[in-house]
Amino acid sequence: MKIPDEFQHLTPYNMNSYTDSFVSGKQQKYIELQYYRDENSLKFYARVLFHVETQGAPGIVHGGAIASVLDETMGAVSFLNKMPAVTASLTVNYHRPLPVEKTVYIITQVEKTEGRKIYIIGKMVDKNQRLFADSKGIFVKVPNERIGL
Numbered sequence: 001m002k003i004p005d006e007f008q009h010l011t012p013y014n015m016n017s018y019t020d021s022f023v024s025g026k027q028q029k030y031i032e033l034q035y036y037r038d039e040n041s042l043k044f045y046a047r048v049l050f051h052v053e054t055q056g057a058p059g060i061v062h063g064g065a066i067a068s069v070l071d072e073t074m075g076a077v078s079f080l081n082k083m084p085a086v087t088a089s090l091t092v093n094y095h096r097p098l099p100v101e102k103t104v105y106i107i108t109q110v111e112k113t114e115g116r117k118i119y120i121i122g123k124m125v126d127k128n129q130r131l132f133a134d135s136k137g138i139f140v141k142v143p144n145e146r147i148g149l
C-alpha cells in the first residue's frame with residue numbers, strides 16, 4: 001500500500017502510556033488508529049481507518065468521529081512535546097466526504113505558542129494527498145495533576 005512520503009521514516013507510537021481514551025483505547029473497536037512520532041520534529045502522525053459503525057450519512061464517516069480523532073492527534077502533539085494541554089477551541093473544515101473503511105493519514109503540528117496557549121494545526125489526507133479535513137485549535141497548558149498525569 002502506498003503511504004504518504006512523510007510517514008516512511010516514522011516510528012509507531014503507543015498512546016496507552018498516557019491514556020485509555022475512547023478514541024484510541026483498547027475498548028475502541030470502530031476506529032483503527034496507529035500513531036506515529038518523529039523524534040526530530042514537533043509533528044505527530046496517525047494512520048486511521050473508520051469502520052462502518054462510525055458512519056453518519058450512509059457510507060460516510062460522521063463528522064464528529066473525524067473531529068474526535070483530529071482533536072486527540074492534535075492534543076497528543078502537545079503532550080509529546082512536554083506541554084500537557086487541553087483543548088480550548090477546535091475548528092474543523094470538512095473538504096470532501098470520507099467513505100468508511102478507507103485508510104487516511106493525519107499530520108498535526110505546533111504552529112506557535114503564546115504564553116499558555118499552543119496553536120496546533122492538523123490535516124487528514126489519503127495516500128494520494130487528497131485533503132479530507134483540516135483543523136486548527138488552541139490548546140491551553142495545564143498542570144499535570146489537572147489531567148491525571
Ligand SMILES: CCCCCCCC(=O)SCCNC(=O)CCNC(=O)[C@H](O)C(C)(C)COP(=O)(O)OP(=O)(O)OC[C@H]1O[C@@H](n2cnc3c(N)ncnc32)[C@H](O)[C@@H]1OP(=O)(O)O
Nearest residue numbers: 018019071072075076079086087088089115116117138140
Ligand atoms: C495524550 C492524550 C491527548 C488527548 C487529547 C484530547 C484533548 C481533549 O479533548 S481535552 C478535553 C476537552 N477540553 C477541556 O476539557 C478543557 C475545558 N476548559 C478548561 O479546562 C479551561 O477553560 C481552560 C484550561 C481551557 C482555560 O481555563 P484557565 O486555565 O482558567 O485559563 P484562562 O486564564 O481562562 O485562559 C488561558 C489563556 O487561554 C485563552 N483561552 C481560554 N479559552 C479559550 C478559548 N476557548 N478560545 C481561545 N482562547 C482561549 C485565554 O484567553 C487565555 O489567554 P491569555 O493568556 O492570552 O489571556
